[in-house]
Amino acid sequence: DGPVLICHLGMSGSFRVETAGSSEVPGSFHQERSKIAAHDHVVFDVTSRKGVRSSIIFNDPRRFGFMLFAEGAPDTHPMLAGLGIEPTGNALDGPLLASLLKDRRSPLKTALLDQRLIAGLGNIYVSEALWRAGLSPLREAGTIAGSAKKAKGQSERLAEAIRSVIADAIAAGGSSLRDYVQADGSLGYFQHSFAVYDREGEPCQKPGCRGHVERIVQSGRSTFYCRTCQR
Known part of the structure; x- marks a missing residue:
């Protein structure tokens, strides 16, 4: 209280x-x-x-x-009130993700980094989730928000990829790149499971894909993806 x-x-x-x-x-x-x-x-x-x-x-x-x-409910504080939905749990599903991205013309990766839409998604995990979902970071965000069957499938696939990436990272203790450690000082190990992040030039790990991981810059941040299997 x-x-x-x-x-x-x-x-x-x-x-x-x-x-x-x-x-x-x-x-x-x-x-x-x-x-x-x-x-x-x-x-x-x-x-x-x-x-x-x-x-x-x-x-x-x-x-x-x-x-x-x-003072009062913490989620009403100005520092927290404007944050979007948490990416963990089943609340973030295909229909909700589609509604968040509807009519947005910004690149999909840029939209997913907007903390007003989804809170806690960072540069690394967005790159990994887009790879798992097979979606290009360059496509317009609103293209997966349509009523067509294909768009619905894409939004469901991306929502599941976001949840699974976060769950896998939590289970691995996070990603230790430079400064991140856990509360007891130990390292996280999810960085050893990266499929695309910081793997520029390496073969794509998706079965049957013959592409390679590329690095581009979006809004001043590095993006890693495979243009062959991410459309």
């Missing part, structure tokens, strides 16, 4: 837990974390029921993250 703490990690933020009497951080970091005190912006000192004292530390070298207290 009290204030809610909203935390955003930004690009390089992370939490670590240190137990009193030990200077070791559990897990192994993809990149060594800064020991400069200026990068430890928030420290929560807590004590367990057994009397064990620990510190929960928010570290953010690049300072793109933030923390703030919200």
Whole structure:
């Protein structure tokens, strides 16, 4: 019933837990974390029921993250109120995805990165989902929102691909490229399952496809796809 703490990690933020009497951080970091005190912006000192004292530390070298207290329902806060639907679970299905993309003339990948439509979809997972669905990142977003049987099949296929990519990434612990690690400092492993992201020039992994992964730039972001099987 009290204030809610909203935390955003930004690009390089992370939490670590240190137990009193030990200077070791559990897990192994993809990149060594800064020991400069200026990068430890928030420290929560807590004590367990057994009397064990620990510190929960928010570290953010690049300072793109933030923390703030919200009164009332957190989903009505200005930082959250404009966010779209979550990409996990069955709420994101073909008909809903089609309604979100209807009449949009922007490239499909660009539309999927719009956090006002779907919250939490990033550059990597959109590239992977489009590959799984066999859809080109360059096509107009609204082309999968029609009433024709083909468009309905495409929107269903893409919704399923988005859900499966996110589910697989969560199961693998995320994708450790530069700064991302889990709360205990351990790495994620989904990057080892990438089919197209950061695989420019490699053969497409889709069975029967003889194409190769290409890299293009859309809205300042790298896009990886196979033009042979993604239409």
